[in-house]
Amino acid sequence: MSTELPESTVAPAEEHATALSRRTFIATTTTAVGGVAATAGAATGPSAAAAAAPAEAPPTSRVTLSVNGDRHTVMVDNRTSLLDLLREHLGLPGTKKGCDAGACGACTVLIGGLRVNACLTLAVRLDGAKVTTIEGLADGDQLHPLQQAFIDQDAFQCGYCTPGQIMSGVGCIKEDHTGSAAEIREWMSGNICRCGCYTKIVRAVEQAAGRK
Template identity: 75%
Template sequence: MSTEPSVSTVSPPAGSPSTTSRRTFIATTAVGGAVVAGGLTAGPSVFGVEPANAAEASPGSRVSLTVNGERRTVTVDNRTSLLDLLREHLGLTGSKKGCNAGACGACTVLVDGRRVNSCLTLAVRLDGAEVTTIEGLADGDRLHPLQQAFIDQDAFQCGYCTSGQIMSGVGCIDEGRTGSPEEIREFMSGNICRCGCYVKIVRAVEQTAHGK
């Protein structure tokens, strides 16, 4: 049987500073934390400092741009991305929010004829710009040749990335980056297809660029 005394029966040596038990320390810390937390949630700080107004409205700007041939003017928060402007303010939901970090390409649109990740592009920087989204490619009921090629080649599965793939493909063709399947894959590499339809996507771009 162990002869080691329990913690509760050991007294501090004579003349040494008083020690605090673990139980007392935890109880004291908990009470102190509750007091501080209560002060922080009660309005003015316990230190007499007024809390900052976190709900203060951020600055906004008026932006005019041409979207799919139509002039649009809106007032947006200066932090609004082009993607959120299109989806939330203009109701153009064809451009998808995938990663929202510029890594998947699902939000690709054309700005002044150039491919951009709309999730990384601030709307306030595009005053006067011309934006083309997937909704603006077709001519009435007549599909854009690349849209038709995606159907012909069965170049999609779930469809979530398709609008971005098509917009990037249009940009790739306009840039003249379609000399070979390898070149197409290289210049379309910023667009991710989680279903793995890359071979058929390349064929659709080839069909549109070269009439194959």
């Protein structure tokens, strides 16, 4: 019985080619990985540092306006709404932020006696304007007639929309749109009451207008 080991089934030239191809694969892979690392390093270089730098401060403007008879001068971001100016800069939270899109009327105030949605009005456009909010309606302890009418007619439930409803009602009376309940409803339609107190709100406006 022969004790010689069987010869390799792979020829020497084939073994050399196999080893060479493995070395080539390792070398190619190492180069590729190095390239990726270099690219990643470049991404964190000066250009990335510039991108991470803090953005420039937004432009601001000085605005002087009268709110409920008091004169205020403030520096505000040019994107600041009248609603945010009243609530966050002047400490007048009576004007409510509802939809912040001009659809609910909770932020209604008077500018020069006219009704506006404070959330849609830029503060920088009001230099020299006269603004009246719910805080400015009463005369000391004497409520405005419409404020009293809302109490008399029980024209609110949760009360969130009430400041805007009252301000809109005051404007509605000044505009002389109180000829009938239907006319009041039409001209107050921009103010939404989630609690559904519309009938009592109309009655309150009628009372303040002297129709009841």
